[in-house]
Structure formats: structure tokens, C-alpha cells
Amino acid sequence: MSKDEDMQKEIMRLQNFERQMQAVMMQKQQIQIQLGEIGLALEELAKAKGDVYKSIGNVMIKTTVEAAKTDLEEKKKLMESRKKTLDEQDEKLRAELIRLQKKIQEEMGSSDEKA
DSSP: OOHHHHHHHHHHHHHHHHHHHHHHHHHHHHHHHHHHHHHHHHHHHHHOOSEEEEEETTEEEEEEHHHHHHHHHHHHHHHHHHHHHHHHHHHHHHHHHHHHHHHHHHHHHHHHHHO
8 A cells, every 4th residue: 555545544534533523522512502401490490389390292291390300410410421421532532633633744744855
């Protein structure tokens, strides 16, 4: 395999990692939004007295404040766990991206010196 072919493969890998990072960042952003909404809902539940309603699909179901709070706390834990996983993925992708960028720059620098 020639150096040019190797370089093309590395560039394609770099582009793939960049796409993966964008996807992870979008997922993290969505989770952050959901965590914000859960926080607001928990604040409102703290003010509520008596029965409340929760949305399940297109249907509103009557429930207690305690049950709604429990559901939201579980959802919050799940979102925080997903966010942690995405943070770890992001960190690994960034490290690999930096490694590939350096490798490509070095290859390009060494090929420029030979020309």
C-alpha cells in the first residue's frame, strides 16, 4: 500500500471520528435539555399539593406527587448515567482525534520536506 493510500485511509478515519464526535455532542445536548426539564418539573412538584397528572404518550394520567417525583428521580438518574457514558465516549474520541491529526500532520510535513 502506498503512502498516499495510507494517508487517505487516515483522513477517512479522522472524518469518521469527527462525525462520531458530532453525534455524541448532539446526544449530550439533548440529555442536558431533558435534565433541565426534569429539574423544572421537580421544582413544580415541590409546590404541588394533592394529585398531579403525568403525560404518557398522548394521555394524561392522574398520579400522586410522590409517584411523579419517584418517576422523575429515576429518569434523572438514567439521564445522568447516559451523560456520563457520553462524556467518556467524548473523551476517548477526542484523544483519538488528536492522535490522528498529529499523525496526519507529521505525514504531510515529512512528505513536504521530500518534495
